[in-house]
Amino acid sequence: MHEHRIGTQEEFEAAREELLVQEKELTRRGDQLARKRRDLPWVRVEKDYRFETEGGTGTLADLFAGRSQLLVYHFMFGPPYEAGCPVCSSIADTLDPNTVHLEARDVTLICSSRAPVDKLLAYRERMGWSFDWVGAGGSDFHRDLGFQYTEEELRPFLQGGVPATVSQMAQACGTDVLGYVTEGPGLSCYALSDGTVYRTYVTTARGLEPAMAYYGLLDRTPLGRHEEGEEAHWLRRHDEYERT
Numbered sequence: 001m002h003e004h005r006i007g008t009q010e011e012f013e014a015a016r017e018e019l020l021v022q023e024k025e026l027t028r029r030g031d032q033l034a035r036k037r038r039d040l041p042w043v044r045v046e047k048d049y050r051f052e053t054e055g056g057t058g059t060l061a062d063l064f065a066g067r068s069q070l071l072v073y074h075f076m077f078g079p080p081y082e083a084g085c086p087v088c089s090s091i092a093d094t095l096d097p098n099t100v101h102l103e104a105r106d107v108t109l110i111c112s113s114r115a116p117v118d119k120l121l122a123y124r125e126r127m128g129w130s131f132d133w134v135g136a137g138g139s140d141f142h143r144d145l146g147f148q149y150t151e152e153e154l155r156p157f158l159q160g161g162v163p164a165t166v167s168q169m170a171q172a173c174g175t176d177v178l179g180y181v182t183e184g185p186g187l188s189c190y191a192l193s194d195g196t197v198y199r200t201y202v203t204t205a206r207g208l209e210p211a212m213a214y215y216g217l218l219d220r221t222p223l224g225r226h227e228e229g230e231e232a233h234w235l236r237r238h239d240e241y242e243r244t
Contacts, residue, residue: 004222042191042198047144052117052135060141063134064192069107073211074147074186077113077120079137081183082174084113084123088185089237094213096129112136114148114183127237145202147184154181165233187211 007015049060064070073095076085084092092111099109110132113120117135124133142148162177170180187208189201209215218225227234 002223037201040201042200045190045197045199047140049136049139049141051112051139051141052137053132054117054121058134060190060197061192061195063108063110063132064190064197065108065132067103067106067108068192070190070192071102071107071109072188072190073109073111074142074145074184074188075111075113075133076173076180076183076185077115077123078175078179078183079115080175080179081115081119083172083237084120084127085169085180085183085185086172086235086237086240087169087233089127090214090235091185091208091211092127092129092131093238094211096131099131108132110134112141114142127239142183142186145186145188147186147204149182149184151178151182154178157181164231168232 045060051058051060051063053062060070063072073088073091075088075092077083077088095109095111102109111120112134114137115135116137117133120133120135124131136142158178158181166181167177170177173180184204185208186202186204188199191198191200215225
């Protein structure tokens, strides 16, 4: 634990009250942005995407499972992977128990990856998840949303010196660096109205943090995320941590 300023209870309470004002401002700003997300124009999905599901081939409309809203987490698990991305796996740990609550609000949440569905379902069993997981490897679904990259597009990144954490994650997934970074994470949202599917929202990178509950909790601890200067990423699959 690093050294930190020590104060009195009175000093803490005064500083906490000052911080609370800013936290409330951030909450109100978050509410404003949520309304702006809902006000985005819907885009009709014209392509006839097909997915591998547990029950056979399905369309994007089929994935709604009788509800009017669909959230898709684009999970990094490419065809050459032997296991899912550890970071995406940590996100799935948050998503899985929330599916029942989302369903109560007319939202279906699934994961989509480009690996064969049998490989995805085997990994899901290992992780103890229950959400629906579809294989999109036979379509341009991930590519069209910017979550799949070509070797040509990746060449500047690969030639510029690959961070150690990327190599670490590639090895953890049982593939090489190119195979790993061909995939990208993301979240996309859809509405089904009068038989037509509309895309309503897409995000990636730090836009995924609401599904990374541990970061919000770490941000409230004395050391915070404490990732600066670390050569290896601390995240592991939940069955790979050493218990202390």
